[in-house]
Amino acid sequence: MAGSQDLGSRGLITILFLLCLTCPVTDVNAQAGEKPLRIFGYFQNTFQHQTESQDRFIDGVFVDNWDNSENSFTAQQLNLFFQKDIDPKWRAFVNFEFLNNFSSSRQQGNASLEEAWIRYRANSTFNLKLGLLLPTFNNLNEIKNRTPLLPYIIRPLIYETAFREFIAVEDYTPQRAFVQAYGFLPAGTLNLDYAAYLGNSPNVRTLEQEGQSGTDSTDTFLVGARLGIRYGELKTGVSVTRENDNQLDGAFDNPDLRQLAFLTSGRDPGNASASRFREVPRTRLGFDLSYYWHGLSVEAETVSFKVQNESELDIERSFYYATIGYEVTDEIFIYGSYWKTDDKTELFDLDLATADFKIPTVGFSYRVNDRILLKAQYASGDLEGTEVRVNAAGTEAALFRATNKFNFFATAVSVRF
Amino acid sequence: MKLLLPTIILMLFQAGPGFSQVAVIANKSVPLDSLKKVELINIYTGDIREWGNGAAVLVKDLKPKGPTKKAFYKFIGKSSSRMKSIWLKKLLSGEGDPPEALESEEVMINSVANSPGAIGFVSQSKLTPNVKTLLVIDE
Numbered sequence: 001m002a003g004s005q006d007l008g009s010r011g012l013i014t015i016l017f018l019l020c021l022t023c024p025v026t027d028v029n030a031q032a033g034e035k036p037l038r039i040f041g042y043f044q045n046t047f048q049h050q051t052e053s054q055d056r057f058i059d060g061v062f063v064d065n066w067d068n069s070e071n072s073f074t075a076q077q078l079n080l081f082f083q084k085d086i087d088p089k090w091r092a093f094v095n096f097e098f099l100n101n102f103s104s105s106r107q108q109g110n111a112s113l114e115e116a117w118i119r120y121r122a123n124s125t126f127n128l129k130l131g132l133l134l135p136t137f138n139n140l141n142e143i144k145n146r147t148p149l150l151p152y153i154i155r156p157l158i159y160e161t162a163f164r165e166f167i168a169v170e171d172y173t174p175q176r177a178f179v180q181a182y183g184f185l186p187a188g189t190l191n192l193d194y195a196a197y198l199g200n201s202p203n204v205r206t207l208e209q210e211g212q213s214g215t216d217s218t219d220t221f222l223v224g225a226r227l228g229i230r231y232g233e234l235k236t237g238v239s240v241t242r243e244n245d246n247q248l249d250g251a252f253d254n255p256d257l258r259q260l261a262f263l264t265s266g267r268d269p270g271n272a273s274a275s276r277f278r279e280v281p282r283t284r285l286g287f288d289l290s291y292y293w294h295g296l297s298v299e300a301e302t303v304s305f306k307v308q309n310e311s312e313l314d315i316e317r318s319f320y321y322a323t324i325g326y327e328v329t330d331e332i333f334i335y336g337s338y339w340k341t342d343d344k345t346e347l348f349d350l351d352l353a354t355a356d357f358k359i360p361t362v363g364f365s366y367r368v369n370d371r372i373l374l375k376a377q378y379a380s381g382d383l384e385g386t387e388v389r390v391n392a393a394g395t396e397a398a399l400f401r402a403t404n405k406f407n408f409f410a411t412a413v414s415v416r417f
Numbered sequence: 418m419k420l421l422l423p424t425i426i427l428m429l430f431q432a433g434p435g436f437s438q439v440a441v442i443a444n445k446s447v448p449l450d451s452l453k454k455v456e457l458i459n460i461y462t463g464d465i466r467e468w469g470n471g472a473a474v475l476v477k478d479l480k481p482k483g484p485t486k487k488a489f490y491k492f493i494g495k496s497s498s499r500m501k502s503i504w505l506k507k508l509l510s511g512e513g514d515p516p517e518a519l520e521s522e523e524v525m526i527n528s529v530a531n532s533p534g535a536i537g538f539v540s541q542s543k544l545t546p547n548v549k550t551l552l553v554i555d556e
Contacts, residue, residue, distance in 0.1 A: 093511035
């Protein structure tokens with residue numbers, strides 16, 4: 001089980017089941033203007049074949065390698081939406097998400113409450129969402145988990161939760177916010193889009209003395225916005241967020257890291273206090289572009305992420321993706337895409353860790369009907385990571401390097417209900 | 418026999434515009450008498466969902482892929498699959514519902530005439546006085 005909002009219990013299933021059972025009678029108490037509760041959603045099942053190999057080096061000398069091959073059927077994702085129009089201006093929306101064969105009894109998979117918001121719609125120029133929501137950032141962030149909309153089985157790197165072990169996916173894009181105003185302003189043949197949101201800084205740090213499990217005890221906010229322009233089928237925008245990071249708070253409590261800092265920089269971290277890397281400012285800057293012309297579509301995004309605390313800590317992450325697709329017929333869509341991440345952590349001007357991911361991929365989707373989408377995808381990727389560590393004796397720093405290569409083939413069926 | 422060729426030419430000339438002229442129609446409660454192309458696109462892509470008086474826009478679509486639907490979609494610059502994709506995105510984001518897809522132009526006219534705030538499209542030759550015309554598409 002992973003994720004801060006896991007609801008991993010049989011209680012969740014029971015509640016959902018009861019909600020489904022009570023749905024048909026919900027309009028017994030409906031007021032004028034209310035519509036019945038709507039329940040809908042989708043799921044995606046996959047078959048994946050994956051091969052992976054890794055070579056490891058220390059200070060440039062080969063150490064060992066391994067390779068691995070996997071075949072797997074998976075219920076990759078199921079999303080269940082509950083939507084209620086309270087009146088023409090107000091809509092409530094809840095999104096439960098289940099990942100990877102979720103089972104509470106076997107302690108595997110993941111179930112989470114992804115969205116629970118109420119929206120006030122004044123008009124197309126002003127909408128206000130209140131509650132747990134997926135904030136607008138670039139093109140994909142809001143719809144990254146809507147599998148029927150995406151031709152991909154593995155999504156572009158930072159949007160693929162399965163890569164969480166390799167990539168700090170939560171860092172690249174804002175994962176959740178709690179207030180968002182958005183809309184668009186028509187200006188002749190242009191539409192000017194805007195979205196502005198507020199949430200928590202991303203660290204759930206339950207303080208022992210507070211002891212309220214599951215609440216975010218950070219006292220700083222995430223602030224973000226996207227400004228965009230649409231002209232016909234050309235759509236582009238700039239996104240930005242600002243928040244504070246506590247993830248490396250207390251990093252120098254680790255004796256190896258203290259020794260490493262001393263060995264590599266000659267600087268003693270000193271009497272590092274727990275607050276040394278508390279509330280370090282971090283920013284994201286994103287740019288998105290998409291265009292559609294007679295069945296040909298182009299989509300591209302960049303994300304730049306930075307955490308900086310004077311000269312002591314500097315984390316820089318960047319992501320690029322571009323996809324070119326073509327609708328061969330109303331049913332068949334083919335695409336090629338390229339994804340890349342660069343990740344670098346500097347401590348006292350030392351390159352403490354780096355990670356570079358490159359994946360070219362191709363695939364196609366076939367729309368059987370409005371509700372069933374078949375997908376196939378092939379990807380071949382390289383991951384190279386380095387990390388400086390102190391040797392066993394604690395007297396020298398050594399550069400550990402690993403290179404991974406993998407090939408991935410998957411088929412999937414995405415069903416909307 | 419001498420009249421046959423001119424008659425055929427005349428029929429073709431008349432039939433041409435009859436098939437290709439599409440009228441964008443609305444319920445008589447709609448507080449507009451005309452519509453710009455960009456407004457029509459914003460309505461059919463689900464970006465505009467209220468008329469000027471605040472009443473909800475009810476978008477209607479045609480199921481059959483006939484010349485009327487083809488001409489209308491061509492005018493707004495979208496393919497059928499592109500429109501489905503746009504509406505699916507609205508639906509799955511909790512932002513809107515796909516338009517009701519109707520079986521024929523006759524059903525479209527009746528549905529628009531009887532649904533306050535409704536907008537649809539039919540070939541101009543099918544127009545009846547119980548709906549208002551907001552735009553005529555000449556293709």
